[in-house]
Amino acid sequence: MHIRSLATVLTGALALSALLAPAAHADGDTTITKVTVNGGAELALGPTAPKTFKVSVTARDDSGIQDMKLHVSLPSYLYLASDRGLTCTAAGATTMTCSGAWTIDTRSLYDNGPADDPWYVQATVHAVDGDHLISDRAATFSVRREAKLTANATPEPVTRNATLTVNGRLTRADWKTRKYAGYSGRSVKLQFRKAGTSAYTTVKTVTSGSGGVLRTTVRATSDGYWRWHHTRTTTTSTAAATGDYVDVR
Incomplete structure (x- = not known):
């Protein structure tokens, strides 16, 4: 039929x-x-x-x-x-x-x-x-539910070999509430692209906390862009934050 x-x-x-x-x-x-x-x-x-x-x-x-x-x-x-x-x-x-x-x-x-x-x-x-x-x-x-990421690296500028703190937040669409909501418990990659190059490389992986909050520290060695990257799941899309440029002096 x-x-x-x-x-x-x-x-x-x-x-x-x-x-x-x-x-x-x-x-x-x-x-x-x-x-x-x-x-x-x-x-x-x-x-x-x-x-x-x-x-x-x-x-x-x-x-x-x-x-x-x-x-x-x-x-x-x-x-x-x-x-x-x-x-x-x-x-x-x-x-x-x-x-x-x-x-x-x-x-x-x-x-x-x-x-x-x-x-x-x-x-x-x-x-x-x-x-x-x-x-x-x-x-x-x-x-899939659309995911979004933010990234903020501090301090800017930073002294070479000093500690850099990278914050961010992973959220995804909630079709019931019609809003973006924090996505916790997800593995998210911290990536770096050196100034003058075109490709990002993964530096470490961090698990998103309550409300999707992301936070980690790295050592600043070169000028470049820092971002968070989320790999898609069966229900949620891929997401990449806009790279945050850090001047290393």
Whole structure:
């Protein structure tokens, strides 16, 4: 049985629906050869600002592809059509790629649970010869809670080989309260980029304290930039603070 909406809530251009999850079904030689979500980049949502991302699906059939329907779903209550329809381009006689844009708004998320669950691209593909494919798991992706970091190194300037204190704070979006909240108990890397170079190197790793507070000391040996860096988790995005420049004299 194909998906049918049970309830609808309008959020901007999105229709959000409760749904059932039937098994994938194929009739003929129609196949999906590629799915790209957000250009392959990490997808993270802040506490208030909506996030728009693109999804592209490429399908193939020996007779050619007639049309596609694409949705993004979160099991139990989200079933989203593209905000502005799909743009489809044929690549030869057998293959077609369809792309659309989806906007997620925190007003459609009741709590932080959607960061724990997999999101899916659902695709229905019709071929010219009548073959078709319905896939509820054409691709799996995550929508993570957006993380943020600050960094402040003191004193500035600092005497060469003297102790430098680097403070900061790790926070992440709370979709329930619509605010950023401290993220404690996380391993966060302190990184340094020497003046005149382009790459940061990790100096040490610190665990964020209550409220996401970060604090450590290092020895100042060269002019350069200090920052904190958080590696993404299954629920929370990557984050890097703006480098704080310290003049060593």
